Amino acid sequence: DTEVTQTPKHLVMGMTNKKSLKCEQHMGHRAMYWYKQKAKKPPELMFVYSYEKLSINESVPSRFSPECPNSSLLNLHLHALQPEDSALYLCASSQAGTGAGNTIYFGEGSWLTVV
Amino acid sequence: AQSVAQPEDQVNVAEGNPLTVKCTYSVSGNPYLFWYVQYPNRGLQFLLKYITGDNLVKGSYGFEAEFNKSQTSFHLKKPSALVSDSALYFCAVRDPGSNYQLIWGAGTKLIIKP
Numbered sequence: 001d002t003e004v005t006q007t008p009k010h011l012v013m014g015m016t017n018k019k020s021l022k023c024e025q026h027m028g029h030r031a032m033y034w035y036k037q038k039a040k041k042p043p044e045l046m047f048v049y050s051y052e053k054l055s056i057n058e059s060v061p062s063r064f065s066p067e068c069p070n071s072s073l074l075n076l077h078l079h080a081l082q083p084e085d086s087a088l089y090l091c092a093s094s095q096a097g098t099g100a101g102n103t104i105y106f107g108e109g110s111w112l113t114v115v
Numbered sequence: 116a117q118s119v120a121q122p123e124d125q126v127n128v129a130e131g132n133p134l135t136v137k138c139t140y141s142v143s144g145n146p147y148l149f150w151y152v153q154y155p156n157r158g159l160q161f162l163l164k165y166i167t168g169d170n171l172v173k174g175s176y177g178f179e180a181e182f183n184k185s186q187t188s189f190h191l192k193k194p195s196a197l198v199s200d201s202a203l204y205f206c207a208v209r210d211p212g213s214n215y216q217l218i219w220g221a222g223t224k225l226i227i228k229p
Contacts, residue, residue: 006158031215042205042219043159056215090158100147100209101166104217108158 003027004107006091012113015081021110023074023091030096031055032074033104034066037088043106049074050096081114088112117142119208121220128196128227136191136223138206147209148189149217150180154202162204165189176200196227 004025013019025032031050035043048056049068063085065077074091091107118141128134140146150162163174170182180191191204204223210216 004158033215040203040222040224042207042222045216048215050215056213088158094215096214098214100211100214101164102214103149103161103164104215105161106151106159 004091004093004105006089006107006110008110009108010111010113012115013078013081014115015083017081018077018079020078021076021089021091021112023076023107024072025074025091025093025105025107026072027093027105029093029105030071031094031102032068033090033092033094034064034074034076035090035092035106037090037109039088043090047076078112081112083114086112086114117208117210117218119206119218119220121204121206121223123223124221125224125226128225130198130227130229131195134193134196134200134225134227136204136206136225138189138191138220140187140189140206140208142208142211142218144211146182146187146189148180148182149207149209150174150178150189150191151205151207152176152202153205153222159205162191198227198229201225201227 034046037043046060047066067075088109090109094102094104148165151159165182173179206220207217
């Protein structure tokens with residue numbers, strides 16, 4: 001069972017709504033990630049936080065806004081999304097810092113549908 | 116350019132037979148290789164990784180993978196397939212310039228038939 005917990009599991013939102021995806025990990029990791037995955041495709045990296053600071057932003061549109069309140073929590077705030085943003089959003093965590101062999105552990109994901 | 120190739124979109128295997136899911140990579144420096152599995156409507160689960168050492172790596176659910184440096188391959192194997200192994204399998208390699216980014220293969224759908 002994964003130790004990365006994501007809520008909600010499913011979310012339907014209109015294009016003018018504001019919603020948030022939440023993620024919590026209990027592995028003591030100091031790096032946390034947001035990925036976007038379309039059906040049957042590999043996940044695409046969106047953001048990485050390392051020691052609670054934004055380390056990587058893969059040129060994600062500003063309608064996606066990440067937040068890392070503490071070392072265990074990661075949020076993704078959503079506003080004015082487009083239907084093409086509908087996807088599975090995966091949170092993940094790993095040890096931080098140097099260590100190319102660090103394993104990234106994923107949550108079960110949040111299924112987002114934008115209508 | 117760094118890349119990972121999974122040459123088969125789909126692999127079909129009869130239950131009880133051995134299975135192989137292929138992965139080849141192209142990366143500068145030492146490769147750090149990973150296999151993940153994704154069951155229908157689920158997140159990705161880590162199966163195993165190769166960092167250094169023994170070329171045969173054992174992982175979860177009876178899976179193993181063989182690192183072959185000369186062929187730049189990291190094929191996933193299991194001696195006896197189960198219907199429950201049916202899933203989407205992703206191979207990935209660490210981006211040499213990053214501690215956090217993975218380069219992913221396109222994925223291989225594994226179907227185990229009873």
